[in-house]
Amino acid sequence: MQYRNGQRLPLEGGGALRLSVNPRARRLSIRIDARAGEAVAVAPSERRLGEVVAFARTKAAWIAERLATREETQALEPGAVVAWLGRSVRLEAVGGAGAARLHETPDGPVIRSGGEGEAFARRVENWFKRAARDFLTARTEVHLRTLGQKPVRISIVDTRSRWGSCSPHNRSIRYSWRVVMAPPEVADYLAAHEVAHLVHADHSPAYWSVVQRLVGDHRPHRRWLRDHGAALHAVGR
Structure with a gap:
């Protein structure tokens, strides 16, 4: 066949x-x-x-x-509690059609957004994409400087399989916005993982030595993504 x-x-x-x-x-x-x-x-x-x-x-x-046994879908809706850089964040609806914004409250961080139904979810997802760009851009720049690498073009996407990808030939890196829901050290590992591909395009021992230079022992972070990645992919779907 x-x-x-x-x-x-x-x-x-x-x-x-x-x-x-x-x-x-x-x-x-x-x-x-x-x-x-x-x-x-x-x-x-x-x-x-x-x-x-x-x-x-x-x-x-x-x-x-x-x-x-796959993870149940978690909707981005008022009352839901999601993760942001390892912190629990509650989602709240406010009147109008304003963009989602993060607020620090005595009870912890809250994302408040306008819109209803899909519009609410879209605004919250857009907030996460902005947060991912801010965090991953900053960490990418740190790792680039450590390795003496020139700037790269960064894209924030929503892939189903990869957390990130690097194209050394055109100096571009793509990150899944969902990794910003992981603990900061895990999201930082992803930035190091992709930046290291500018030095070695494969996953050879030489490549992993570059990753280790950037973040130390990378194995716990890889394990975290393997164990909890399905839960991150279930958010908002």
């Missing part, structure tokens, strides 16, 4: 498998897209999609278990 990039296949036990071609992938892999509620099979080329489908079928029980 001929498979194609983006194709969705039914899985035994329920759920769907989405086929994805990533030329940068070094191996066949399966991941869970918590927001879409499906498994994603990744291959480095379209001609190897048949191999990754066969691999996914051997992992059907694991995939079903992961899909069944």
Whole structure:
């Protein structure tokens, strides 16, 4: 059977498998897209999609278990409590259509926003994107200076798989805004991770030594994203 990039296949036990071609992938892999509620099979080329489908079928029980236990969606709505750089922040609605703003109160930080329903959620998400840009830009600049690197162009996006990506050839870095909900040391690690790719484009021991120079032991931060990343991706969906 001929498979194609983006194709969705039914899985035994329920759920769907989405086929994805990533030329940068070094191996066949399966991941869970918590927001879409499906498994994603990744291959480095379209001609190897048949191999990754066969691999996914051997992992059907694991995939079903992961899909069944994925994080529940957390809406960005009044009364919700979300995280910002490791702090708990309550969301509050105010009259009008004003932009979301952070307020420090005796009971802790609060994000107050105008709008209703989707408009409220969109304003709150925009606040998080601005907060992510501010924090990640500042930490990126620190790590660039440490390595003697020139400035880069920074974009804030909402990716489903990667927390960030670096393109050394055009000196650009993309970050998922959702990482700003993680503790600050984890978000800082992400900035170091991407800046280090300006020195080494791979994940060789030499690359990880650069990351360690920037943030010390990076393993706890990688583990945190692996253990809690699905919860961050569930926010606002």
